[in-house]
Amino acid sequence: MSGQxxxxxxxxxxxxERENVRQKKREALLFAAVTMFNEHGFAATSxxxxxxxxxxxxxxxxxxxGSKDQVLLECVKRGMAQVQDAIxxxxxxxGTGLDRLTLFLRCYAEISTYGFGRCVHRTSEHxxxxxxxxxxxxxKREIDQAxxxxxxxxxxxxxxxxxxxxxxxxxxxxSLNWIPRWYNADGTLTAAEVxxxxxxxxxxxxxxxxxx
Numbered sequence: 001m002s003g004q005x006x007x008x009x010x011x012x013x014x015x016x017e018r019e020n021v022r023q024k025k026r027e028a029l030l031f032a033a034v035t036m037f038n039e040h041g042f043a044a045t046s047x048x049x050x051x052x053x054x055x056x057x058x059x060x061x062x063x064x065x066g067s068k069d070q071v072l073l074e075c076v077k078r079g080m081a082q083v084q085d086a087i088x089x090x091x092x093x094x095g096t097g098l099d100r101l102t103l104f105l106r107c108y109a110e111i112s113t114y115g116f117g118r119c120v121h122r123t124s125e126h127x128x129x130x131x132x133x134x135x136x137x138x139x140k141r142e143i144d145q146a147x148x149x150x151x152x153x154x155x156x157x158x159x160x161x162x163x164x165x166x167x168x169x170x171x172x173x174x175s176l177n178w179i180p181r182w183y184n185a186d187g188t189l190t191a192a193e194v195x196x197x198x199x200x201x202x203x204x205x206x207x208x209x210x211x212x
Contacts, residue, residue: 026064028054033065034075034119038180042072042127073132076123079116080139083108087146097154102203104150109176109195113183121180144169154206161208168206175202 013021032053036045047068051058065071086107090100111117125133148169154160162168175198183194 022064029056029061029064030071030074030078031115033061033071034078034116037072037075038115038118038122042123047071069129069132072119072123072128073135075116075119076136077139079111079118079120080143082111082117083120083143084146086111087143090150096159097150097152097157098159098203098206101147101150101154101160101206102199104147105172105176105199105202106192106195109179109199110191112176112180113191113194114185118180121177144173147173151206158208160206162206172202 029050033045033050036050036053040049047058047061050071051061061071065074086104089107090104093100093103112121123136125136128136148165151160151162151165151168155162155165179194179198183191185191189197
């Protein structure tokens with residue numbers, strides 16, 4: 001009898017098991033969405049396209065992720081979270097301000113070549129609703145401020161030459177933000193090689209001038 005009861009219990013997963021399944025489905029849908037946004041662009045991708053790529057119906061997308069705008073915002077937030085993690089990792093790294101900035105920029109560049117990180121740079125503000133646009137700007141502002149702080153730290157310890165911290169941050173971000181537009185994962189260089197090569201080139205201009 002106890003064996004029969006146990007078998008019947010197995011037919012009904014626990015709340016934790018159901019939530020795990022729900023999260024797995026949500027992640028699969030989100031990954032499918034960000035892949036299509038990156039390949040075809042947000043405007044050219046419909047909720048129907050995302051649903052069809054996983055052989056599910058459109059209501060499934062709405063159930064797990066919400067509207068198309070909510071899906072894009074979640075993708076962008078995931079990418080921004082990866083950048084925030086890179087910031088925290090760099091801050092905890094021993095060395096000079098230039099060492100920490102270099103580490104962060106390499107991570108930032110590599111993150112921008114794939115998945116959610118790439119989606120951040122391929123997303124234009126006008127594609128988001130006004131409410132989502134505000135969140136997008138706030139997240140970008142936090143990252144910009146963190147980058148400026150790293151530059152200021154390097155200037156303070158003498159490892160970075162930057163007469164104008166704000167312009168330096170703009171120049172670095174502008175160079176790296178363009179990578180997702182041209183990087184080809186099937187090309188001859190890996191994401192790590194691209195990140196290292198470009199960042200090392202940029203860093204040369206930040207090293208203190210040596211008096212002749």
